[in-house]
Amino acid sequence: MSARPTPEQVLTLAPDSAAASAALPLANPGAWSAAGCDDGAVWGQYLATSAEPYNVAVDLSDDVGGPAYRCDCPSRKIPCKHALGLLLLYANNGVVPARRMPFAAEWLQRRAVRARSADEQAPPVVAAAVPTHDGGEQSQAGAGSLGGRARAPSQGAGSDPARSKRQLERSERMRAGLRELDRWLVDRVRAGLANPELGEAATWDRLAARLVDAQCGGLANRVKRVATKVGQHARWHEDVLEEMALLHALAVGAQHTSSLPADLADGVHVATGLTVAKDDVLAGVASTARWLVVGESRSREDRITVQRTWLAAGAAAGGAAGATTWAMVLAFGAFGREVMSEYEVGTAFDADVHWYPGGLPLRAIIGRIHGERTNGAAGPASASIADALSSCGWAVASEPWIERYPMCIAVVPAPVGNGRWVLADGTGSIPVSPAFTRVAELVCVSAAEPVVVMGEWSTEGFLPLTVFAGGQAVML
Amino acid sequence: MTDIATSAGAEWAQLITTAVLGTDRRPLPRAAAGWETVADAEDPATELLNRAAAVATARRAGVQPDEAPLLLGPPPADDRKMCSADAANQLVRLLRGEHEVLLAEWFARCAGSCRRPPPQLVPTLLLRGRRNPAFDIVARAVIGPLAAWLADAMPDLGIKPNPAVLPAGADPLLAPKPPPDSGAVVTAIADTFLDRTATWAAAAQMRSAVAALEPRWLPALILELNRAPFNAMTERTRVDLLGLAQLRRDMIASLTQTAGADVVALSRG
Known part of the structure; x- marks a missing residue:
């Protein structure tokens, strides 16, 4: 079987950010009964508010290109929040090995039989691409990445009509959310920042919730951060107007990306919360250099811990820092769990770095690392x-x-x-x-x-x- | 202040005043020269946000350094070398509450080898000593002149410039004295695992015995603990004692290194 996934990997399976955040509270051992796992699957009964528990199972054997899910809940999302919650619990070592529950054993056996017959008729790739629906069961070979993307979609996406329809729906939802955000900002300026309405948390929370629904997760988190600046000190109006003006610029920009320069449009996309598939980033041109891990910071966003690791390249210690190139690697941890640092501060290595699209190369993914990691504690170059x-x-x-x-x-x-x-x-x-x-x-x-x-x-x-x-x- | 900074400030002040009252109540003044938008929006509130975005970006992008204030004077010279990176890591673990019983010995050995703790741990040590005079006295002995300097530089930490005075009758923080026959202690500990009496209740006494053991007997103790038969009742005690013995062995090694070995340890880092 494949190795136990990390919580971060599990969250990337979510069809949208709403499902991901809905799954977090479900990864709680108290919400499950008879949760168990073995080499190829995880299963459990989710104690729902309805009388009957939901039977949830995830097939982890990766012979058909990704996990498959089944759940009794009425949600149409694949995977639904219950399957994600169960996987998160599994990723956090919260599920013990056990014998397969009857419903899980039966479902897995049916899948195995189907996979075998599909093997005989057609190559498995084709079988994986067609979602099957039978009875109350959902099963689909999971696509590894989130739906929307800011740049050229990966090969094959265009040939899948269901997927391009989903993308279209999503961008429609995002446009509606952006229009609403801008209307909200304009209304606030019309009524004045001194209006006591602005001091109420509910005013901001409603907007943030609407943005989450519209799948503009990046903007929703930003709105929440602006809300904390209200009333922070005597001159808070200045801080809030600055932030509102920038939100306005983003909202307007995101609705007119086709008339923006390509780099700026990409940057706007990423800032509004359109996720970029990791594979698309890795497909970009890499920059190979000697990278020094120089710093690490953490913050919490919506119950997820975000860890930023900063890498610097370009100039050795003592040299001028004018040529310093920066890269920032993000890692996420659910429910306040410590995120494990993949890159230790003070080490250095030769690596391919792939930046996310945008005019400002900062957020990146580390591709291949060449050679050993060495001590780089002598420090990076510094500037005045x-x-x-x-x-x-x-x-x-x-x-x-x-x-x-x-x-x-x-x-x-x-x-x-x-x-x-x-x-x-x-x-x-x-x-x-x-x-x-x-x-x-x-x-x-x-x-x-x-x-x-x-x-x-x-x-x-x-x-x-x-x-x-x-x-x-x-x-x- | 440059002209552009002045005009950006004036423009921003106009926008803020209107935004606080609301464009419904206060008309938006025309943009000053150089701050006009490319296209006028029909709605004054949109116009205000457009202009605010431009001015806010200009102000953020144009931040200049403030004037440098008066700098602090340097601390008195301290020509002792810093303890090795391994020893520093061990101190961090001890301060975190892991096998705290070894703290006194860490300080004693650090002072004995004429080393000082790494500076980033100094505030933690001094803050801990604020309510614990016995700790404060030994910690300041290894910290050296940096303690009084920091107390002066950061008065809001509440650190006193001089070490605390031990109240009459209080115990000083000293490393425990080894028992007369360390070999017998090792045998006794090994026996408690054989006859399964090494439960958690008996562990406190054994921990202080391990902390006091003559160092040359530590490898023998570690061997015995690794060989002890598995028993669910005593496993927790065994793991705890093993961790303590290993940490103490490593600590003694890293605090009694010669100068040459120290350099190797640092570059390994």
Whole structure:
């Protein structure tokens, strides 16, 4: 059988982000009875609110190109949230090996028989492409990626009418969501930001929920983050107007992508939440270089932990950082579980990096790694504060909605009163983000000497992630 | 401030005032020269958002460094070398609550080898010492002059510039003294696993015995614990003692390295 999937891999099987977030609470051992697994399948009974539990099973034997699912629930989504929840539970080691329950054994046997007869008649690839429906059972060879894509769809998608219909429906839904978002923004500006309605969480939550329904997950998360800025300090109107204006730009831009330059259109697509299939990214041209893992940060979005790993290439320690190339690798973990770091901070390796489409190459996937991983704790090249801010400026100009940009600077931490700290060098200083809690550690490592600090610059300030000193990379 | 920054600020102020009151109540003033949009929107609210997007982007993209403030003075020189990366990792584990019984010995050996802990652990050590004078005294002995410097540089941490004074009658934090016959202790521990009396209740006593054992007997103890027969009642105790013995063995090795071995350990990293 195939190896046990990770929660992240399971979430990529979801037909849409709504199914993924609906599946998260179901991956709870308390919601299942008689959940079990063996080499080829996972099954269990989901204790639904209705009288009868749903019998759920997933066939993991990958002889037909992906898992197949069955569930008694009325949902038309394949896989439904119950199957996903069960897989998540399995991925988190929450399912114990057991004997197949009768319904699971029967279904799996029927599948095996069908696969064998299909084998005799036609190559298995064809069998996998045609979804079969019989009785209350759903079964389909799972497509490995999410439906929508921002760029040339993979081969074969065009020949599947059901799939292109789904894509069309999805983009229609997204357009409706974007129109609604823009109407909402314009209404708020008409009524004024001082309107007490804006201070109510429900106002924002309703909008975010509508955007999730419209499959604009990226924008929904953004709207939720803007909502937290309301009333945060005396000048919050400025922060919120900035964010609303950028949301407006995205909403309008996403409705007119055909008239935008290709790179900008791709960037807008990704920012609005259209997912790009991993295979499409990997099919792009790779950039092979020596990459140094320079930092790692985590944040929570909608019950999913997002981990960003920052990689830098281009210049060795001590050199000028003008040529530094950045790549950001995302990893996701469900229900606040720790995401395992695949790339250890302070290591270096030669690898092919494939960037996601867009005008600003930042988010990427690591393709092939060549050779050994070595110690790179000597540190990356650093820039002056003025130069780093100017690189950020170019990045903002090409994609104004970016929320954070990496910087690697050689600086000294210095107090400015009221417990606030800045990082300073010969060209000036930048404020440290109030979210940074490890100032004392940074101050001790620096000991009033310049140290190379890697971090994320955002409107809040600079969030240090790693400090390189004395031949060691210290994560903050 | 440059001209463009001034005009962006003025334009932004106009937009903010109108946005707070709402375009229904306050007409949107015309854009200043250089900030006009390409095409006028019919609706003033849309027009405001269009212009705000442009000005917000310009302001974000044009952030300049602030003036550098006065820098801190450097801490007094400390010519001791930093302890090895392995020793630092072991200290992190101890501070996290893993086999805390070894903390006193870590400090004693670190002081004995004339090393200092890595600077990123100094705040954690000092904060922990705020309520624990015995800990504060030994921790500051290895931290050195950085402690007083940090207390001065970051007064809001609430760290005192000088080590605490041990209240009368309180026990100082000292590494435990080895028993007179460590070999007998190893045999005794091995026996409790053979006769299955090494339950969790008996573990506390055995843990302090392992922490006090003469170091040269640690390999023998680890061997005995690895050979002990499996028993569901004693397994938890066995794993715990084994972890403690192995951590202590590694800790002693990493804190008594010669200078040459230290360099190798660091570059291995």
